[in-house]
Amino acid sequence: MSAIAFPAPDAGILARRExxxxxxxRLVPPQALITSDDERRPYETDALTxxxxxPLAVVLPSTTQEVAAVLRFCLEQGVPVIPRGSGTSLSGGAxxxxxxxxxxxxxxxxxxxxxxxxxIAKVQAGVTNLAVTGAVSxxxxxxxxxxxSQLACSIGxxxxxxxxxxxxxxxxxxxxxxxxxTMVMLDGSVVEIGGGHLDSxxxxxLGLINGSEGQLGIVTEATVRILRAAxxxxxxxxxxxxxxxxxxxxxxxxxxxxIPVAMEFMDKPAIEICEAFAKAGYPMDCGALLIIEVExxxxxxxxxxxxxxxIAREHGVTTVKESKSAMEAAAIxxxxxxxxxxxxxxxxxxCMDGTIPTGQLPLVLRRMDEIxxxxxxxxxxxxxxxxxxxxxxxxxxxxxxxxxxKAEDAGMDILKLCVEVGGCxxxxxxxxxxxxxxxxxxxxxxDLAQQMRVRAxxxxxxxxxxxxxxxxxxxxxx
Amino acid sequence: xxxxxxxTEAQACAVVKSVVDNRVPLVLRGGGTxxxxxxxxxxxxxxxxxxxxxxxxxxxxxxxxxxxxxTPLQVVQETLAERGQMLPFEPMDHRPLxxxxxxxxxxxxxxxxxxxxxxxxxxxxxxxxxxVRMVNGRGEMVKSGGRVMKNVTGLDLVKLVCGxxxxxxxxxxxxxxxxxxxxxxxxxxxxxxxxxEGVALLSSALGSxxxxxxxxxxxxxxxxxxxxxxxxxxxxxxxxxYRSGELALLLGExxxxxxLEGEHSAALWRHIRDAAFxxxxxxxxxxxxxxxxxxxxxxxxxxxxxxGARWFYDWGGGLVWLAVSADGNxxxxxxxxxxxxxxxxxxxxxxxxxxxxxxxxxxxxSEPLMRVTAGIKKSxxxxxxxxxxxxxxxx
Numbered sequence: 001m002s003a004i005a006f007p008a009p010d011a012g013i014l015a016r017r018e019x020x021x022x023x024x025x026r027l028v029p030p031q032a033l034i035t036s037d038d039e040r041r042p043y044e045t046d047a048l049t050x051x052x053x054x055p056l057a058v059v060l061p062s063t064t065q066e067v068a069a070v071l072r073f074c075l076e077q078g079v080p081v082i083p084r085g086s087g088t089s090l091s092g093g094a095x096x097x098x099x100x101x102x103x104x105x106x107x108x109x110x111x112x113x114x115x116x117x118x119x120i121a122k123v124q125a126g127v128t129n130l131a132v133t134g135a136v137s138x139x140x141x142x143x144x145x146x147x148x149s150q151l152a153c154s155i156g157x158x159x160x161x162x163x164x165x166x167x168x169x170x171x172x173x174x175x176x177x178x179x180x181x182t183m184v185m186l187d188g189s190v191v192e193i194g195g196g197h198l199d200s201x202x203x204x205x206l207g208l209i210n211g212s213e214g215q216l217g218i219v220t221e222a223t224v225r226i227l228r229a230a231x232x233x234x235x236x237x238x239x240x241x242x243x244x245x246x247x248x249x250x251x252x253x254x255x256x257x258x259i260p261v262a263m264e265f266m267d268k269p270a271i272e273i274c275e276a277f278a279k280a281g282y283p284m285d286c287g288a289l290l291i292i293e294v295e296x297x298x299x300x301x302x303x304x305x306x307x308x309x310x311i312a313r314e315h316g317v318t319t320v321k322e323s324k325s326a327m328e329a330a331a332i333x334x335x336x337x338x339x340x341x342x343x344x345x346x347x348x349x350x351c352m353d354g355t356i357p358t359g360q361l362p363l364v365l366r367r368m369d370e371i372x373x374x375x376x377x378x379x380x381x382x383x384x385x386x387x388x389x390x391x392x393x394x395x396x397x398x399x400x401x402x403x404x405x406k407a408e409d410a411g412m413d414i415l416k417l418c419v420e421v422g423g424c425x426x427x428x429x430x431x432x433x434x435x436x437x438x439x440x441x442x443x444x445x446x447d448l449a450q451q452m453r454v455r456a457x458x459x460x461x462x463x464x465x466x467x468x469x470x471x472x473x474x475x476x477x478x
Numbered sequence: 479x480x481x482x483x484x485x486t487e488a489q490a491c492a493v494v495k496s497v498v499d500n501r502v503p504l505v506l507r508g509g510g511t512x513x514x515x516x517x518x519x520x521x522x523x524x525x526x527x528x529x530x531x532x533x534x535x536x537x538x539x540x541x542x543x544x545x546x547x548x549t550p551l552q553v554v555q556e557t558l559a560e561r562g563q564m565l566p567f568e569p570m571d572h573r574p575l576x577x578x579x580x581x582x583x584x585x586x587x588x589x590x591x592x593x594x595x596x597x598x599x600x601x602x603x604x605x606x607x608x609x610v611r612m613v614n615g616r617g618e619m620v621k622s623g624g625r626v627m628k629n630v631t632g633l634d635l636v637k638l639v640c641g642x643x644x645x646x647x648x649x650x651x652x653x654x655x656x657x658x659x660x661x662x663x664x665x666x667x668x669x670x671x672x673x674x675e676g677v678a679l680l681s682s683a684l685g686s687x688x689x690x691x692x693x694x695x696x697x698x699x700x701x702x703x704x705x706x707x708x709x710x711x712x713x714x715x716x717x718x719x720y721r722s723g724e725l726a727l728l729l730g731e732x733x734x735x736x737x738l739e740g741e742h743s744a745a746l747w748r749h750i751r752d753a754a755f756x757x758x759x760x761x762x763x764x765x766x767x768x769x770x771x772x773x774x775x776x777x778x779x780x781x782x783x784x785x786g787a788r789w790f791y792d793w794g795g796g797l798v799w800l801a802v803s804a805d806g807n808x809x810x811x812x813x814x815x816x817x818x819x820x821x822x823x824x825x826x827x828x829x830x831x832x833x834x835x836x837x838x839x840x841x842x843x844s845e846p847l848m849r850v851t852a853g854i855k856k857s858x859x860x861x862x863x864x865x866x867x868x869x870x871x872x873x
Contacts (some may be wrong), residue, residue, distance in 0.1 A: 069675055117681045118769045118796075138779070142688070162630045175630065176605045189846040196769040197822045198597065198796055201841045202851055202869065204604055204648075207637020211630045227640065231687045236569040251539035257562055257658030296687075300717050355626040358540050388540070425626035435631075446618040451633040457853035469632065 003408055004433050006053060006316065009098040013079055020077055020401070021057050024101070028068040032107070034058035043084065043102050047149070048092035048396070048434055050350075054098035055082065060104045062219040064182060064190055067103060071218065074101055074189030080463050081186075083214035086128065086155025091432025093161060093213050101189055105156045111135045118180060121198050122223045125156030129163075133226065141226040144171035147428065148337050162211030164428035166336065167293075169386035170261045171227065174426065175210035180223035183209065186459050191224060195258040208454070213430050214465040215428035219385055221238075224472040230295035233261065235332045236305060237288030239319030240311050243267055246288040247361040249315040250385045253308055254291075258346050258385070259306065262293040264336050267365070269380035270343075275344030280335030281328070283319040290385060291336055339382045340393070348382075348398035351391055352411050355417030355427035358366050358388040363423060368392055371413045375406040391430070405460055417442055431469045439471055452476040479522060481507075487611065487619055487650045493525060494648065495617035504864060506585030506644035508548060512590060514576045516643050516868040517839050525557035525648055527585050533557055534651060535625065542625050544609065544653040547585025554584045558656055566657045567603050568594030568692075571748075574757040575828055588652040591748065593773070594751040595692035595710070598684065598793045600657070604640040609653035612639060614772040617858030620647065627655050637656055638854065644865045645873070648860040660691075660712030665738040666722060668707040673697055673774035676707040677795035679732050681770060683709050684794045688721040691749060700755045700790055702747065702806075703706050707732070710747060712775040749790055753799045753827075761801035762808035762829040763787075770795035770820025779816040784809045799862030804829050810837045840869050 004114075013020070021035050034040055035057050044052040056079070061067045074081045080100035087094050087104075096102050108124035111131070115121070116139055123132055128152040131399045132143035145154055146165035152165065159181065164173040171177070181192030194200040209216055240246040243265075250263055266274065266282075281417070282289060294304045309320055323329035335342075343349045356364050365381065371393060372379040375392040383390040392414055396407035415425050415435065419442050435474045440446060452470055460477050482504075484490040497504060501713060504525045514581050527548030535544040538561040538657035545734075547556055556562050568726055569592040571582060584593070588610065593602040600606075609623035622635035668679060676695035683690050692710035700706075709725065711718050717796065738746065749755060756763050780800065783789050787809070789800040802809040808829045817824055823841040826834060843851060848870070854873050855862070867873070 034612060067628055068614060074755070081783065115769075117771050119685060120769075141685075160632070164628055164630075168628065171508035172601060172605060173630075175634070176601055185846060191844060191846050191850075193847070195821045197767040198793060199591070199602060199641075199767050201750040201767075201823045201825065202843050202847070203854055204591070204641050205847065205850065207634055207640070210637075211634050215633075223612065228685050230689075254541060254658070255539050259658065283613045297786070300720065303714065303716055355628050357537065357542070357625060359537060367550055387627045389626075416621065422624070423626050424624050424629040424631045425625070425630050428630055430630055431632065439632060439773055446614075446620050448632070449616075450614060451622075451635060454635065454638070454854060457857055464653050466734075 003405065004051060004437065005472060006097050007472060013099040015478050019058055020079060022323045023073055023077065024057060024059055024070065025166060027073060027395050028059055028066050031064065032058065032060045032066065043096060043104070046087040046089040046094040047091055048095065049405070050432065051092055051095050051384065053095060053097045055100050055102045056098065058102040058104060060107045062107045064184060065183045067218050067220055068188040068190055070101070070187055071184055071340050072105055075186050075463065078461065078463070080466050082465055083160065083218045085154035085160065086152045088153040088157065089161065089430065089432055089433040090353070091426065091430045093430050093432040093468060095433060096333055103218060105154060105220065107224060112221065115196070116141065118196055119226055120223050121226050122221060123155055123325070124221055125219050126154050127352040128326055129153050129155060129158055140229050141477065142229050142370040143224055144177050144227055147173045148340060150174070155222050155224065159210055159215045159219050159222060160212065161430040163372070164389065166264055166384060167179040169263060169384065170259055175207055177225045178206060180209060181206065181209060181219045182221035184218045184220060186217065186464060194223065202390065211430070213432065213469050215455055215469060216464065231297045232301060233293055233295045234301050235291050235293040235323055235329050237282060237315050237319065237321040237332060238290040238292060239283035239317070240288045240290070241286060243288040243365050244362045245316045246290050247358070249312050251358060252311045252315060254386070256307065256311060258304065258307055260292045261295045262291070263386040265383050265385040267381040269378065270339060270382045270473050273342050273346060274335040274382055277345060278331060278335035278338055280331040281321065282335060283321065286318055291332060323341055336382065343395070345379060345394045349395050349409050350407050351393050353391060353426045353429040354415050354423055355387065355389045356418050357425035360421040361369065364417060367417055371417070372410050375410045377407055377410055388423065405430050412438060433468055434467055437471055449476055480528050481524045481526055483526045483529040483673060486614070490613045490648055490650055491617045491619060494613050494615065495814050497523065498615065498617060498863055501861050501863060503863050503866050504546050506648055508586035509580040511578045511582045512586060513578065513742045514828060516873065518835050519865060519868055525581060526572065527649070530650055537564060538693065540869060542653060543656055544625060544651060545584050546651050547583060547649040549584045550581040550866045551587055554835050556799065559659070562659050563656045564659045565654060566596060566600040566606050567749060568596040569603060570594045571752050574754040574764060578756065584652055585649045587643065588640055589644050595694060595792050597746060599689065601692050604637055606655045607636055608655050610639055610649055610758065611651040611667050613648040613650060615647065615861055615863055618773050620719055623653065623817060625653050636793070643649065645855060645868055647864060661714045662718050663743060664711050664741040665717050666709045666724060666735040667733050667738055668709070669704045669731050671707050671732060672707055673777060675789060676705060676776050677708050677770060679729055680794040683725055687726065692749050695791040697790060697794065700788070701749070708746070708753065729764060742818055751771045755790065756799070756801040762803060762804040762833065763827045764800040764802065764813055765825045765827050766798040766800060766817065766822060768796060768798070768820055771841065772820040772822065773798050776816050776820055780813055783812040804833060807837050808833045842861065
């Protein structure tokens with residue numbers, strides 16, 4: 001499968017590989033420089049494993065200064081740079097190219113400061129998402145964005161992709177939870193943006209950097225908000241006969257002024273896959289499932305649930321199953337969060353990430369089913385119901401190149417559908433290479449040109465993560 | 479003074495194209511209630527959003543509203559209120575502080591990232607703004623974001639434009655996520671605490687599971703003779719009852735709080751939101767953004783060097799509203815010197831034109847970031863026609 005094009009490697013750079021590697025060796029300690037074929041191999045792809053390119057070299061710096069030295073060198077040499085967190089991108093955001101140096105932040109994994117009175121933590125970019133929560137949970141705090149890959153994915157990668165998660169309905173995504181960054185610009189200058197305060201002076205550069213997919217600089221440290229956790233949290237399963245009824249219940253809950261901390265949707269194929277894997281006790285006789293999580297004291301959760309259950313009953317709910325223990329609650333979330341992994345046990349899949357206006361849900365579910373069936377494939381749906389962020393998993397066999405191409409085509413059709421109904425191509429996974437060539441469906445020439453002109457302020461020569469986000473044709477450099 | 483008042487996006491593009499060749503700079507105007515903001519502009523022509531009004535999309539069940547930029551904020555708020563919803567970030571009204579008339583617009587709320595006390599918990603305007611349509615300095619329509627909350631498609635120009643004070647483009651339409659209005663609002667009020675004690679109380683409360691939606695401290699003399707420390711709870715009545723009790727217990731060392739309800743509570747928070755304690759005086763007004771526990775440190779340092787300075791704290795201590803004599807550079811040197819060891823920054827919100835012309839209204843950034851700022855301005859507005867010099871001299 002090679003539908004997505006990469007820029008042709010620069011033969012001049014490939015010919016200079018030895019000299020470039022020697023130059024890098026002068027900048028970082030030997031253990032931070034990876035050049036052998038075997039050791040470079042793990043860096044040839046990320047979680048979009050259908051695409052692979054062996055990078056020129058991999059550098060794993062330990063300090064901001066080392067990152068600065070390497071970036072400055074790469075700019076002087078005209079060598080492309082691929083920033084990398086933990087390599088969990090589902091959109092190919094960290095996939096390298098043959099003429100590029102990968103700069104990975106995985107060794108920069110220290111938590112630098114925790115300040116409970118001001119509710120902030122300062123961490124290096126290679127710290128994993130879950131490690132931030134782990135460092136503050138004893139005091140009852142947590143870091144809110146919770147992508148499914150949170151055990152592995154890094155804060156630096158989260159900032160690059162503006163990662164979300166299941167709980168952002170209430171707590172927001174990465175951009176709403178990052179207060180400051182230390183970033184190395186392509187010319188090696190180190191800038192501090194924001195800090196421990198709530199708003200920065202001047203243009204909102206922090207807002208620009210979140211979700212910029214490694215195209216503006218390399219973030220080496222971040223100051224993030226930590227929040228005090230609620231007294232308790234309880235996920236509850238609601239089984240509905242149909243997706244339409246589940247969707248209507250979601251709209252009615254919001255309409256009643258209730259914002260649960262999470263509302264997750266699974267359709268019948270997804271329920272079957274996840275239940276077989278996680279044994280979470282999901283009801284098997286329903287057409288759609290909502291996992292709704294409420295927070296607060298026991299009495300508050302009881303009261304909020306009573307309101308939600310009453311609304312769900314008006315919309316034909318057939319099963320309501322409360323978690324009676326922490327173990328049951330964990331099992332409910334395990335089923336949902338392992339949806340991708342569980343699907344991977346029964347088939348290869350590609351995971352889409354479009355967002356739609358939630359009112360369009362019944363139409364989109366029906367149309368998605370038709371699209372996927374027209375390619376002779378199957379789809380399982382999990383998504384964040386409160387915010388309309390869909391994750392259709394298209395099942396296929398990756399050893400069958402024809403079927404693989406069909407799966408990719410079906411996925412592209414689904415994303416176009418998301419845009420047509422007023423949504424967008426990606427809610428939290430990023431554009432990467434995966435959705436790059438669809439950008440023209442969501443944006444016109446002027447929209448994209450404005451984005452590229454802003455990008456050019458940071459990187460006139462398209463050296464930072466160059467194969468990503470913007471279609472290869474029609475690029476603007478200044 | 480020429481005032482352009484386009485009624486369509488196409489007309490707005492045409493206006494910009496007509497001035498760009500001659501590099502005729504434009505002031506961008508919504509309701510005109512915040513003209514005193516930023517550095518004073520030396521500009522003869524105005525581009526007004528007054529002809530671009532009306533709500534273009536409202537889906538309560540999707541918690542999203544879109545309106546043309548010139549729509550009065552009040553119209554947006556009333557439309558939302560009819561369905562029991564609201565803008566999450568409680569935008570400040572600058573009219574009391576600036577002594578201005580007119581009707582603030584939703585476009586200006588986006589362009590200037592106008593937030594209020596709820597910012598501490600629910601985020602700023604920039605956190606709720608999910609889509610914009612704008613005319614850039616080439617006279618092109620540019621859109622970014624959209625109408626869905628979760629959207630990471632391409633560079634987030636929405637954030638860049640939010641808080642750019644019109645220097646990057648002329649907004650024609652803005653889209654916000656909204657939230658349900660709380661069923662009930664109650665304020666807990668402690669009396670007689672020092673600044674440091676008050677902010678310590680707010681930090682404890684904000685670090686508790688009881689979710690205060692606003693947290694402020696008013697030193698003695700601002701709203702009565704005693705200092706007031708305030709926490710606002712917004713929730714269903716049973717939750718407010720429970721959480722008030724738990725907070726009173728947790729914060730028992732600071733005394734027993736009073737409970738404020740209804741208009742008494744609402745009026746106090748409006749005053750805090752609008753910094754209305756400083757309305758109608760000749761003082762210069764600054765806005766300091768810093769770590770909450772640094773708020774009292776900065777204020778006391780400034781109070782020592784600038785006698786007569788008055789201040790209060792919002793955002794749990796992280797936002798200090800400061801009124802000082804408008805003489806000289808309005809205390810700029812002393813204020814920024816006090817912030818230097820602490821971090822954070824100071825913005826001069828209200829001062830005579832002559833002062834704002836010579837003082838950095840927005841704190842200057844590091845050299846590389848000033849270059850980035852100039853580059854971003856140029857990328858949107860190569861001829862420099864939108865509000866030149868409004869944020870920084872020469873940009």
